Every structure is written in structure tokens, then in C-alpha cells.
Amino acid sequence: MVPSDIEIAQAAKMRPISDVAADLGLSADDIEAYGKYKAKIAPGVMKRLGAQGAKDAKSAKGAGEMPDGTLILVTAMTPTPAGEGKTTTSVGLAQGLAKIGKKAIVALREPSLGPCFGVKGGAAGGGYAQVVPMEDINLHFTGDIHAITAAHNLCAAMLDNHMHQGNELGIDQRRVVFRRVMDLSDRALRSTVIGLGGPADGVPREDGFDITVASEVMAILCLAENITDLKARLGRIILAYTRDGKPITASDIGAAGSMAVLLKDALKPNLVQTLEGGPALIHGGPFANIAHGCNSIQATKLALKLADYAVTEAGFGADLGAEKFIDIKCRIAGLKPAAAVLVATVRALKMHGGKQKGDLASEDLTALAAGMPNMVKHIENLMKFGLPVVVALNRFPTDTEAEVKFVASECERRGADFALSEVWEKGGDGGKALAESVVAAAGKRAPQAPRFIYDPEMSPKDKITAIAREIYGADGVAFTPEAERGLRTVHDLGLDNLLVCMAKTQYSLSDNAALLGRPRGFDITVREVRISAGAGFLVAVTGNIMTMPGLPKRPAALSIDVDAEGKVSGLF
Secondary structure (H helix, E strand, C coil): CCCCHHHHHHHCCCCCHHHHHHHCCCCHHHEEECCCCCEEECHHHHHHHCCCCCCCHHHHHHCCCCCCCEEEEEEECCCCCCCCCHHHHHHHHHHHHHHCCCCEEEEECCCCHHHHHCCCCCCCEECCEEEECHHHHHCCCCCHHHHHHHHHHHHHHHHHHHHHCCCCCCEEEEEECCCEEECCCCHHHCCEEECCCCHHHCCCEEECEEEHHHCHHHHHHHHCCCHHHHHHHHHCCEEEEECCCCEEECCCCCCHHHHHHHHCCCCCCEEEEECCCCEEEECCCCCCCCCCCECCHHHHHHHHHHCCEEEEEECCCHHHHHHHHHHHHHHHHCCCEEEEEEEECHHHHHHHCCCCHHHCCCCCHHHHHHHHHHHHHHHHHHHHCCCCEEEEEECCCCCCHHHHHHHHHHHHHCCCEEEEECHHHHHHHHHHHHHHHHHHHHCCCCCCCCCCCCCCCCCHHHHHHHHHHHHHCCCEEEECHHHHHHHHHHHHCCCCCCEEEEECCCCCCCCCCCCCCCCCCCEEEEEEEEEECCCCEEEEEECCCCCCCCCCCCCHHHHCEECCCCCEECCC
């Protein structure tokens, strides 16, 4: 019987985190241990290595900084219920790079409790390509997401208290745009009314909750270079508007400093390890369908200073995570990815070709060919960014040789490299072929900035339209009256040059989750535009995407348990 992911993780013999740190050249003073197997990396390490500040080789050399390693982005085709294994492939690639003699670090996002207890049941990789301690990483970890929840809700409480205590700033309670958050999926909290009960209980108004990983505070933590930058960004968060349309920020109500205090430890990257004892940095966790989908700039830059190869992932398909990784994260941080790995599976391709999930075990080259345009579109998109592409076919036991050869031939025809990934079953040994392909692809050119899909000086409508047409393949974009009002507010506030973060379903290139494959002849509908001035982007909410998910009919929470000895079961 094949052991489950959690059984594999629980059977692993972990190294003391101080030993993992020592392999990276870090001393005991450079880390702050959270028990035996987790640690935070002290801010002084970032400064010493030059992982904060200088963004180009010339200024780094002049400052005596360590040179950057090679940055590899892992992304995927459009996900399906059959699973693609992007995190598993990311971890396995780092393990595979170590097997071929390369010093590598994998830099990942922190899992949210929402999907852990909802749909996915865990997000630390799978099989023999996992990060450990798996239960800690999937549950409370080092408390970063809880700190973000607390900082966000402190600001919300201070805003309501200001209105209750006389409303000196003249805030219009009907124009409060800063909702509360929690890190669980709870659809009943999407729309709420607060302040009921009487004069002592606050100002009655409509409110609601988003999931913490959609919070602008989460985005800010992941995009901040240091504590000073963090406080400045927090202060720019727009919370509400006055009756004459003036924006009220976190700085206006005096909340930024207290929020930063709650986040000072959460800002430090977390060090853990892979199943094979290699280093892993896990920090920040914004979703890619409703937020920008990348781990922190600090963790990625630190990985580049500490290793020859930094492997990082961007959430969901390349239309979401990879686009935001390039157009938002790389632009802000000056990152220069050397290559992209596109994770695909025969099973997912057949589902995009019309095959039902229960029928995926049988060979079907017709369905495979019908689903191939989805993968091809993602290859084309990554090449638009100027990146060499390696397709990693995450192999399942039911994949036939004919199906694997067909995918390989299609990759060759499209100018992408191809490698089988067997990391779930074999760990690093199953990732050596992929690692060799990635090293070769990354060596094809000197490090250079990626090409961006839009210029920040374009109008917000033009930026959104460029993403929809170039990345999704849409004919155009329709803006609802509410979205038009939001865009007018953006313009009136002089914020047209903000970047764009699209909130869109992950299950289709379109904004309709039912349209699989490579849909054509569709428009994207933007129904709302939110301003995240602290993060530095606008959130364009499309279709029926929700920023507070709901639980499925049978949530993963029904299977998660702990025994009398404290052993967790049910995470997968």
C-alpha cells in the first residue's frame, strides 16, 4: 500500500534547523529558532548579503554584495480536479538540482488554513517531494498569517473606533472599503452588518470579510523590502472616504505603527527543509486567483543570495500566478528569472480535452490532443515574457508511453524543452532529468529583465485589456457600472499608474470556470475595481470570483484529526 503524504512526512528523519542553516553559511546568531525544525532568518542577514536595496549588478558590486544566483519560476497549465503538482514539482526540482551537484533553495508560499480545511487538505508538496515539518507548515507554522490577520483587523477596529468616538475626519460610513479578514473559508461572513445593539456598540454599517490571504496587508508583507518600507506601505492603505470623496488612509487614523509592530516578526523569512534535508524558505501566502500569488520578495532575494539556484513558484496557472510574478513582483523587486518551468499532466490535458475525471486512467490520444491547446497557450504566454520554457510532465502511473511521447513532441514543436518529472515517487532522483533541463535552459542567455505585458503609464483600462487579450486570449473587456465608478475614483485620486492584479477564476483562461481548454471568442467582465495603494496595484475583480471562499460539500476538515499522542492525520 502506498503511504499517504502525511505518513511519508511523519516518517522522515529531519535535520536540526541549525544544521540546515549552517549549510547555507548562516550562524546560530543569524537564525531565530521556532523549536528544532523551524527558524526565522534575522534581518541582519538580509542587510549583510545585500538582499535588500540594490537591484542591479553594478550597484551590488559597488556595495560589496554577494552576486545573485539563478532564479527559476515554476508555474503550471490551467488547474483541474485531476491535480497538477506544482508545489511538488518545485520541491522535487530543488531536490533534483542538489542531486546533480547544484546548491539550490526552494522558496514557497505559506499555506492558508482556508484550503487546508476546505478543498486541498494541505499545500506542502506531496509524495517524496515535500517540505517538512509538514503538519506545522500547513497549520499555524510560525504564526505569520495570524499576525497578518491581527494587524489587518486592528486597523479595521481603529477605523470603527474613530467613527464611534466623534468621527473627527468626517468619514462617510457608507464609503468604508476596508473589510475585515480571517484565514478560514466562511461564506456566511462575505456580507455582514456590524455596530448593532445600541449607542455603546459602535456605528451600524454594512461590512464583510475576505480571507486573510486576499488582504492588502498580506500583499504588502510580501512586497516590502524592509520594515521601513513595510510601515510606509501600510500607511498608504485606503480605508474609507469622507463625504466629499477624500480618501482616509491607515496613516490618517494612526494605525500604521501598531500594525507594523504586529508584523515585525512575520516580516522575517522562515527556514525549513525538504524531505531530503535541503533548505526551503517559506514566507507569505497570497492566493493567485484573488491576490498576487507569490511568496515574499525578501525570501526570494535571500534565496538568490544563499544559493546558486533559487526555485520559486507562482500560484495556479501561468495566466494568473506567472503574469503577476512578472508584471508585479519582478517589476517591483527588479528580479530577473532565467527560465520558467510549466507543470503539466496527461490527466489534466485529457480533462481539458473533454475527458471526465473518472475516465482518466485509460489511454486517450484524442482527448489528449483536444486538451493540448491549453498547455500551448501557457507556453506562448511565458515566451511573451521572454523566458525559456521547460515543460515538466508530472508523470502518473496511468500515463502510457504513447501519451508521454505525444506531449514531448508537442513541446518540441512549440519550442519548449521537455522533461519527465517523477519526484512524487522518487524524490530528488526523480527530478534529476528536470534539473538538467532547467540548468540547460537557464544557461541559454545572460540574466535580463523579463518583458512586461503593459506599461504602468497606460490607463488602467488599457492595462486590464492588455492582460485579458495577451494572456487570457480574450477579445476584449466589459466593465460594469460599478467598475466604471471605481476607475473614475482611481483617476480622480491620481492613481492611474498603479499596477494591476487580476482576480479571476483559476479553472479557465476566461472568467467562466466552465470554459476549459483554450477558449476563444469571449470577453472578460470586470465587475469591481479595488484600490490597494499600499501594495501598489489595483485589484480588478472579474466574473463571479469571491474574495472569501466557501467550504465544499465535503470539506477536508471532516477527515483531519489528532490522536491522544498529538499525531495529526488527514492532511494530504
